Amino acid sequence: MSGVDGATAVVTGAGSGIGRALAESLSERGARPVLADVDGAALNGVATRLDASAVVTDVSVPEEVERLARTAGDVDVVCLNAGVVGADLGAPWEVSARDWERVFAVNVGGVVNGLRAFVPRLLASGRTAHVLITGSLAGVATFPGGGAYGPSKHAVVAVAEHAAMALSGTPVGVSVVCPALVSTGMSAEGVDAAHVAERALDTIEDGTFAVVDEQWRDTVVAGARRLASGRHPAPPAPTDPTR
Numbered sequence: 001m002s003g004v005d006g007a008t009a010v011v012t013g014a015g016s017g018i019g020r021a022l023a024e025s026l027s028e029r030g031a032r033p034v035l036a037d038v039d040g041a042a043l044n045g046v047a048t049r050l051d052a053s054a055v056v057t058d059v060s061v062p063e064e065v066e067r068l069a070r071t072a073g074d075v076d077v078v079c080l081n082a083g084v085v086g087a088d089l090g091a092p093w094e095v096s097a098r099d100w101e102r103v104f105a106v107n108v109g110g111v112v113n114g115l116r117a118f119v120p121r122l123l124a125s126g127r128t129a130h131v132l133i134t135g136s137l138a139g140v141a142t143f144p145g146g147g148a149y150g151p152s153k154h155a156v157v158a159v160a161e162h163a164a165m166a167l168s169g170t171p172v173g174v175s176v177v178c179p180a181l182v183s184t185g186m187s188a189e190g191v192d193a194a195h196v197a198e199r200a201l202d203t204i205e206d207g208t209f210a211v212v213d214e215q216w217r218d219t220v221v222a223g224a225r226r227l228a229s230g231r232h233p234a235p236p237a238p239t240d241p242t243r
């Protein structure tokens with residue numbers, strides 16, 4: 001689709017951080033946002049400020065995402081953004097079964113439930129549309145620690161690639177943003193969420209599939225080379241911008 005002006009755009013996890021920034025940028029670009037979040041108070045605060053529709057939704061529950069799709073009606077853009085970090089941030093065996101389940105249910109289940117609810121409707125409408133997925137740098141590079149989060153984001157990126165290949169040749173585009181740290185409810189440090197949201201929305205127009213910050217690209221490539229050539233993994237590191 002060309003631009004989002006006049007588009008109806010769903011955003012999950014819109015009550016805070018990157019989702020809230022996506023909602024604000026969409027509004028500024030002339031779209032009609034339909035906002036979803038499990039936190040009703042945060043969601044309603046953003047929706048009231050932006051004069052947007054709000055549907056309290058837990059993205060890990062397929063029926064709730066289906067209800068969101070029904071309520072939203074004819075949609076042009078779907079931002080599957082909601083995500084969580086687990087409570088246990090150690091090595092795989094240090095993470096509780098409950099935490100593995102919850103992080104995968106929200107991060108991976110949220111994206112899959114979104115695709116299942118929205119893509120058949122988008123295809124049936126025949127209109128040009130776009131699905132924008134919030135992945136993470138932790139989904140294209142493997143960091144030590146972090147519990148279930150990184151593995152869940154690897155699955156999110158794989159689902160995004162899978163969906164993009166399956167939708168190739170249709171009017172439904174797919175892209176995935178893979179930011180490093182962003183200053184949000186999830187992280188005290190990092191870049192401004194508004195910057196990430198702007199770059200993410202640009203993919204709808206510029207045809208980029210994945211957004212990975214330039215300083216992390218070499219280490220992502222190096223990690224893939226290590227794996228393909230049988231070498232042991234090493235922690236990823238950014239390129240030194242002064243070199």
Ligand SMILES: NC(=O)c1ccc[n+]([C@@H]2O[C@H](COP(=O)([O-])OP(=O)(O)OC[C@H]3O[C@@H](n4cnc5c(N)ncnc54)[C@H](O)[C@@H]3O)[C@@H](O)[C@H]2O)c1
Nearest residue numbers: 013015016017018038058059082083136181182184185186
């Ligand atoms: N902050 C970072 O450093 C960073 C980096 C890369 C990727 N991300 C990704 O960005 C996305 C947004 O996270 P953020 O950083 O803005 O965090 P955030 O905590 O500020 O916002 C996440 C929002 O998602 C909502 N949410 C949580 N569980 C939900 C559920 N089950 N159903 C619906 N909504 C739910 C929360 O209520 C919250 O409003 C996530 O997918 C996250 O993994 C974040």
